[in-house]
Amino acid sequence: MNLIAGLLEPTAGSIWLDDVRLDHVPPEKRDFGMVFQNYALFPHMSVADNVGFGLSLRRVGKAERRERVQKALDMVQLGSQAAKRPSQLSGGQQQRVAIARAIVTEPRLVLMDEPLSNLDAKLRIDMRTEVRLLHQDLGLTTIYVTHDQAEALSLADRLVVMREGVVQQTGAPQEVYESPDNIYVAAFVGYRNAIDGRVGRDGRIDIGDASLVVADAGDRLGGAPHAVAMVRPDDVTIAAADAAPGEARANAIPVTVRVSEYQGRVFAVEAQTAGGTTVFGYSETLLQPGTAAVASIAAESIRVYGEDAPHGAARAAAAEAELAASGVPA
Amino acid sequence: MTTSAAERRDLGSWIRARGYTPTVWLVLPGVLFMVVFFIYPVIYGLNLSFQGRSGGISAYLDFFTNQFPHDSGSFQTLWTTLALALPSALICLVLAVPIAWRLRRGVRGVRVLTAIVMIPMTLGSVFVAEALNTLLGPAGWLNRLLLMLNLIHEPLRLTGNFTGVLIALVLTGFPFSFLLMLGFAAGIDPSLDRAASILGAGPTQRFWRIDLPLLLPGITITFALSFVLAFAVFPSATLLGNDAGPTRVLSKVAYQEYSNGNYANASATAVIMAVAQLIVLAIVFLIRGRLYRGSTAGGKG
Known part of the structure; x- marks a missing residue:
């Protein structure tokens, strides 16, 4: 500037x-x-x-x-x-x-x-x-x-x-928001969840506790062995583990609830997987801290980015704090 | 017992409610010091000044009618002192403001520069006077150089007169005004300059329309303080001037009368000095009162 x-x-x-x-x-x-x-x-x-x-x-x-x-x-x-x-x-x-x-x-x-x-x-x-x-x-x-x-x-x-x-x-803002080019941009436009994983067969990402089905896999992976899956908290639904699983949930990850905040209508939940990855999402009901729960993520809301080495998620998290964006209304 | 304790507490809170706390007593040593070492001597001196030849204001009359036994032209020294102190304070400012303005953002080597600038202040006026005598005197380096280069045909008279004293005053006074102005100049929010330049103001316009108006309150303070410093000049006037005539200053008159045991006359001279300074300061602060004196920041930091 x-x-x-x-x-x-x-x-x-x-x-x-x-x-x-x-x-x-x-x-x-x-x-x-x-x-x-x-x-x-x-x-x-x-x-x-x-x-x-x-x-x-x-x-x-x-x-x-x-x-x-x-x-x-x-x-x-x-x-x-x-x-x-x-x-x-x-x-x-x-x-x-x-x-x-x-x-x-x-x-x-x-x-x-x-x-x-x-x-x-x-x-x-x-x-x-x-x-x-x-x-x-x-x-x-x-x-x-x-x-x-x-x-x-x-x-x-x-x-x-x-x-x-x-x-x-x-x-254009919509373009950047919908399909960020890399993990830094994704972190900036609100993909707050960054989950490390290994690239598996047929578009699945193995994240240790579960494996994720990803809709848009392919172009951004570039044949890399590791990957970071980025998801907006809005697209993560967290529910108690013992709740009736009405239908087989897609991409269900077992987590433990750490914090649950009422935000009017919904609860913002911060939970942790057994592997220690923090997951941000929303829940319809109050979940007490320590409760075992399941985070489910729709396949089409996940953006995956190929990585040559594991643990790319930490960089995304760090980037979230420091990112700057400039808009040029032409 | 209980009632008196309660009463005492009431008295305490009554005092505190009026903004006095026990810590107020801590100012007592300071007040005592002021009374003993400042207020008492002033009153004593004032009192003494009314004990001239025939009591009352006779010492003052003698001053203004040049009838001091050891000074033939005492009244003239008031003008001499003003004629030295006002221009020297002004010259110091005219030199200090642009330099401080240039250096306000800090320049490489600004510390070394300030150290060099401060040297005349730390050396004291006697040292500076001696140095100037060797440099600017009739047989000094400057005259010898100019004669050698055939730029002049007889030595310039730069010492032993009014010019010599003025040069010495500027030299000793400049560091002081410069350091003060540097503080004021550095205090101006740098984003104001940037905003002005983007709006189309070149360096000159920025100086006159943004920085100078914001510096004016600091300029008046600096002028007032360096004037006061120069007004009490004594060593420079004696060593570089000619205190038998053209650079005889008020403090010299007071010294002369005092050392001859004429305390009333010396006190009257001191009072006249003080009043003359107060009048100049009053004018300066009257002007200052009409200026913008608020913050020099452009908004939230």
């Missing part, structure tokens, strides 16, 4: 925008807008002067400047706060001023660096919708960096998942 904005000089490679090489152009000559994680509003200026700063540098006349500032502030619903100092506003309002400041010059490219990460959960969701609406109304090309899966999926027209500076997958 800093490289695109021009705040850092690249040590290798080049940056292009519309066939113009940008990487040696100073930030002030790039005509971009940027929203910072910590807002970075000028504390000694009023809200209106903050928003009008870029316009005054572009020598926009006073009357037109006032009009455009007011329009931008109205767009973020802060029209009545123009005369206040940033310190008199709440965090959400400050971030909206920062957004207004970034878009008022109608820049070629808007950069948003985790703009919502300093807001509390409810405000974050409200602001997310507002950012989406603003983008729909103005159509400004925006690069949005976030660690938040829901933000990435809901805001992006095009999603780029990066890990340690390397692009992992690019595509």
Whole structure:
């Protein structure tokens, strides 16, 4: 993000925008807008002067400047706060001023660096919708960096998942969500269960305690001897072991319940297989910790990834914490 | 017994409710120190200053009408002192602000640089005065070099006069203002600069529109403190100037009167010094009061 904005000089490679090489152009000559994680509003200026700063540098006349500032502030619903100092506003309002400041010059490219990460959960969701609406109304090309899966999926027209500076997958949000290219991307888009196994015959994955039937086996295995099976908690049903097995359950894994939390309607369950793998799933009924239970997973909801060595799951779990995604609504 | 204990507790909570806690007593040694070593001498000196030749304000009148027995031009020294202290504080600022601004993000070797800058401050004004005499004096290195290069035909008079004292004051005062300004400059949220540059502001515009307004409160404080430091100048004025005339300063007058046993006159001079400083400081802080003085952060960190 800093490289695109021009705040850092690249040590290798080049940056292009519309066939113009940008990487040696100073930030002030790039005509971009940027929203910072910590807002970075000028504390000694009023809200209106903050928003009008870029316009005054572009020598926009006073009357037109006032009009455009007011329009931008109205767009973020802060029209009545123009005369206040940033310190008199709440965090959400400050971030909206920062957004207004970034878009008022109608820049070629808007950069948003985790703009919502300093807001509390409810405000974050409200602001997310507002950012989406603003983008729909103005159509400004925006690069949005976030660690938040829901933000990435809901805001992006095009999603780029990066890990340690390397692009992992690019595509529409649905595409990335439905068929992640590797375990890191899968971990980022919510495949929280990562189960190690060996590749068996006819598309089965042997995970020690059980063997899983997998619908999409093949293309991502690439003939590797080991595999990691990734499953969303939503697709794992956990039920007590002694409950009547109405029908023969597909891919049933015996587990022991460790934690069970009521989340309204269902219980979120964390359980462990005999081999020590943690399984996250949902249960219809309350399961006491220590209860023997069965986790069942539909064959088509499993994504498997080939591995040359065992224990790939640990990497997926570690990756979940560090992954960053950037969406490029084009 | 029980009632008195209860009463005592009530008294305790009554005191605590008004914001006083037993820890308040810990300030007592400090208060005593202030009374003994500051307030008492000030009152004593004030009192003494009203015991001039014919009592009352005669010592002050003598000061302003140049009738001190050991100083023919005491009133003039007030202006001399101001003429030295104000420009030196100003020059220190003009040098310190841009340098501190450039170094605010830290540059390779900034520690070595600050150490070098601090040396004049630690050496003391006598050392600096001696060094300047050898460097800038009529037979000093600078003059010899300039004469050798035929840039001048007779030695420049840089010591033994007003210029010499001003140079010495700037040299000893600069480290102080620089370090203070470096602290203020480093305290400005770096993301403000980045935000301004993306919005289209070049380095010059960022300095004038973002950093300087945020530095102004720090600038006024630095100016006030380096002014006070320079105002009490004595060694530099004596060693590098000419304290019989052009660089005779207030502290020299006070010293002269004091060492001749004329305590009332010395005290009156000290009071005049203090009042002159307070007036300048009052003006500086009046200006400061009209500035933005809030946080220099751009939002949540």
